[in-house]
Amino acid sequence: MDSVQNLELESAGGRPELVDPFDRAITYLRVSVTDRCDFRCVYCMAENMSFLPKAEVLTLEELDRLCSAFVARGVRKLRLTGGEPLVRRGIMTLVSSLSRHLRSGQLDELTLTTNGSQLGKYAAELKAAGVRRINVSLDTLDAEKFRAITRWGSLDHVLGGIDAAQTAGLKIKINTVALKGVNEDEIPHLIEWAHGRGMELTLIEVMPLGEVGEGARLEQYLPLSIVRARLATRYRLDDVDDRTGGPARYVRVAETGGRLGFITPMTHNFCESCNRVRVTCTGTLYMCLGQEDAADLRKPLRASEANDLLFAAIDEAIGRKPKGHDFIIDRHHRRPALSRHMSVTGG
Numbered sequence: 001m002d003s004v005q006n007l008e009l010e011s012a013g014g015r016p017e018l019v020d021p022f023d024r025a026i027t028y029l030r031v032s033v034t035d036r037c038d039f040r041c042v043y044c045m046a047e048n049m050s051f052l053p054k055a056e057v058l059t060l061e062e063l064d065r066l067c068s069a070f071v072a073r074g075v076r077k078l079r080l081t082g083g084e085p086l087v088r089r090g091i092m093t094l095v096s097s098l099s100r101h102l103r104s105g106q107l108d109e110l111t112l113t114t115n116g117s118q119l120g121k122y123a124a125e126l127k128a129a130g131v132r133r134i135n136v137s138l139d140t141l142d143a144e145k146f147r148a149i150t151r152w153g154s155l156d157h158v159l160g161g162i163d164a165a166q167t168a169g170l171k172i173k174i175n176t177v178a179l180k181g182v183n184e185d186e187i188p189h190l191i192e193w194a195h196g197r198g199m200e201l202t203l204i205e206v207m208p209l210g211e212v213g214e215g216a217r218l219e220q221y222l223p224l225s226i227v228r229a230r231l232a233t234r235y236r237l238d239d240v241d242d243r244t245g246g247p248a249r250y251v252r253v254a255e256t257g258g259r260l261g262f263i264t265p266m267t268h269n270f271c272e273s274c275n276r277v278r279v280t281c282t283g284t285l286y287m288c289l290g291q292e293d294a295a296d297l298r299k300p301l302r303a304s305e306a307n308d309l310l311f312a313a314i315d316e317a318i319g320r321k322p323k324g325h326d327f328i329i330d331r332h333h334r335r336p337a338l339s340r341h342m343s344v345t346g347g
């Protein structure tokens with residue numbers, strides 16, 4: 001393909017930036033590059049998950065084309081997630097290729113959310129490709145609990161990966177799911193550990209996505225309002241007005257000097273400033289994390305080498321982005337509010 005043709009495919013052909021019916025500009029795309037994972041976290045997957053057949057999963061080239069179409073239409077931040085993004089074969093080819101949008105100035109940030117297991121292998125390459133910061137999910141610093149939560153993971157391995165990432169110069173934010181009776185007592189220790197190493201930490205409330213076992217979700221659910229109230233008896237928490245368009249709210253912990261986030265999709269309404277959409281590794285676009293409504297982008301992507309059909313499908317879908325979500329976990333709703341797993345949409 002010559003470079004003129006290439007440029008044509010990369011451009012939006014005069015189409016406008018993406019704005020939804022509630023006047024929210026869509027500038028953030030989260031892409032699940034695989035549904036597979038080398039862990040089986042209890043709140044995320046069942047142990048015997050069945051994964052998608054290869055033909056249904058977008059190739060690396062298709063993922064690149066899809067991401068680039070969104071970038072051409074105004075997306076400024078791309079986050080690769082999964083499943084575990086770093087277990088996708090050839091993932092660095094995709095990262096390196098997408099980094100052209102950083103160099104061109106069309107993209108502000110290329111980042112990923114990872115369980116950290118493969119960081120020892122990839123941290124330096126990620127940094128070299130222009131990734132500046134990453135999110136690493138870590139719920140405990142206790143090796144036995146880590147094994148119990150992730151079923152298949154090794155804490156040492158992940159801590160080694162975090163070391164490698166910091167050595168490579170990547171900034172890290174730790175994401176910790178607050179789990180009732182599992183890591184709730186450890187939260188101050190996790191905060192002090194993360195802040196002591198110059199990393200932010202964000203606490204996440206368990207969300208009712210996907211079947212993971214009878215009753216498990218109710219048992220796991222720990223409202224962050226409770227966690228925050230407990231932390232406030234130990235630390236001074238100063239509000240930081242840093243709205244990212246997402247569900248996180250931040251405080252600075254006076255005693256550590258570090259930043260602490262709270263992601264509370266269950267107890268807070270963050271939808272009015274939502275700037276994001278999610279696409280799965282099969283090319284399904286979810287306009288809202290908390291709703292089933294979706295659009296198939298794989299069909300238009302595969303139907304033609306030009307992007308007209310793809311842009312039309314994206315426009316139609318963004319036109320349906322809902323105003324907000326409605327998650328519920330309570331005793332009357334023992335089933336997950338949504339049947340898809342977080343490993344499908346990537347959180």
Ligand SMILES: C[S@@+](CC[C@H](N)C(=O)[O-])C[C@H]1O[C@@H](n2cnc3c(N)ncnc32)[C@H](O)[C@@H]1O
Nearest residue numbers: 044082083084113114115137175206207342347
């Ligand atoms: C689905 S994972 C994908 C990326 C990568 N495998 C990881 O663990 O960071 C993204 C994030 O979603 C979180 N997560 C998974 N299932 C969840 C649930 N039911 N409720 C809240 N967070 C969840 C994980 O803890 C992780 O921080």
Ligand code: SF4
Nearest residue numbers: 037039041044083115
């Ligand atoms: S949370 Fe991440 S690491 Fe854990 S099972 Fe889900 S996708 Fe894998």
